[in-house]
Amino acid sequence: MKILLIGHGKMGKAIEEYAIQRGHSLVATVDVNDTLMPTLAEQADVAIEFTHPEAAFENIKFCLEHNLPVLSGTTGWLDKLSEIEKICQENDGTFLYASNFSIGVNLFFKLNKFLAKLMSPHDLYKPSMVEVHHTHKKDAPSGTAITLAEGVIEEHIGYSSWKNDSNVKDNEVPITSERIGEIPGTHKITYKSEVDQISIEHEAYSRDGFVQGAVLVAEWLPAQKGVVKIDDFLKL
Numbered sequence: 001m002k003i004l005l006i007g008h009g010k011m012g013k014a015i016e017e018y019a020i021q022r023g024h025s026l027v028a029t030v031d032v033n034d035t036l037m038p039t040l041a042e043q044a045d046v047a048i049e050f051t052h053p054e055a056a057f058e059n060i061k062f063c064l065e066h067n068l069p070v071l072s073g074t075t076g077w078l079d080k081l082s083e084i085e086k087i088c089q090e091n092d093g094t095f096l097y098a099s100n101f102s103i104g105v106n107l108f109f110k111l112n113k114f115l116a117k118l119m120s121p122h123d124l125y126k127p128s129m130v131e132v133h134h135t136h137k138k139d140a141p142s143g144t145a146i147t148l149a150e151g152v153i154e155e156h157i158g159y160s161s162w163k164n165d166s167n168v169k170d171n172e173v174p175i176t177s178e179r180i181g182e183i184p185g186t187h188k189i190t191y192k193s194e195v196d197q198i199s200i201e202h203e204a205y206s207r208d209g210f211v212q213g214a215v216l217v218a219e220w221l222p223a224q225k226g227v228v229k230i231d232d233f234l235k236l
């Protein structure tokens with residue numbers, strides 16, 4: 001498979017290495033000082049985009065307007081997601097966004113929803129979330145934390161929004177973001193009462209899970225149509 005790799009930072013470089021290991025080739029790597037040229041899109045089967053919150057929208061739009069299936073793992077640009085989904089439909093394209101490409105985290109998303117549903121009738125237990133990442137991370141809260149909070153809001157009658165603060169209103173899920181050293185990504189959700197607490201936690205040991213997931217999804221994506229989800233790929 002021929003990949004157009006957009007973003008050649010920590011994720012881009014690791015994806016390049018893993019994609020080559022799996023027998024794929026790169027049409028080009030495009031970073032901040034490069035230009036996305038239509039000829040690059042013409043030569044590729046799929047684009048993988050891991051860049052910056054300010055850059056994702058234009059990069060994805062370019063791919064969709066040039067008939068190239070694209071997956072993006074860039075976080076921090078969700079306010080423009082619905083616009084991209086519209087552009088995807090208008091161009092009869094293929095697009096997938098996932099806040100986290102690790103299989104473990106996507107299973108954890110399901111566990112989170114199950115727990116939220118279970119806790120919904122028990123308002124003595126108040127949920128809160130802590131996410132910990134490396135100090136280079138540009139966005140807070142993490143995209144994964146937002147997906148987890150959305151999962152709680154979907155399943156728990158007591159919650160309708162989230163806030164990146166520990167000081168919240170009754171109907172808000174509090175998210176605390178910590179930035180420490182080189183931590184790849186840890187997410188913990190706790191339901192606390194006066195007498196006890198229940199926690200679930202996912203800890204990534206490295207970026208390998210994100211990288212492997214992104215390449216496997218990229219292999220599957222060209223045969224799909226429209227706005228697709230990682231759940232479709234994982235059959236979750």
Ligand SMILES: NC(=O)c1ccc[n+]([C@@H]2O[C@H](COP(=O)([O-])OP(=O)(O)OC[C@H]3O[C@@H](n4cnc5c(N)ncnc54)[C@H](O)[C@@H]3O)[C@@H](O)[C@H]2O)c1
Nearest residue numbers: 007008009010011031032051055073074075099100101210
């Ligand atoms: N979904 C996931 O599984 C997952 C996993 C890890 C990281 N991420 C997200 O992916 C993004 C990138 O993470 P990273 O750790 O590789 O960051 P990074 O800062 O190491 O790399 C980002 C790269 O994008 C480049 N870039 C910036 N603007 C660009 C543009 N307009 N066009 C092309 N390239 C551009 C930067 O120069 C840099 O090389 C972040 O948003 C992060 O939160 C998602």
Ligand SMILES: O=C(O)C1=N[C@H](C(=O)O)CCC1
Nearest residue numbers: 075099100137142143144185
């Ligand atoms: O390293 C990052 O940056 C990560 N970003 C994603 C997020 O915001 O959830 C996934 C975990 C790693």
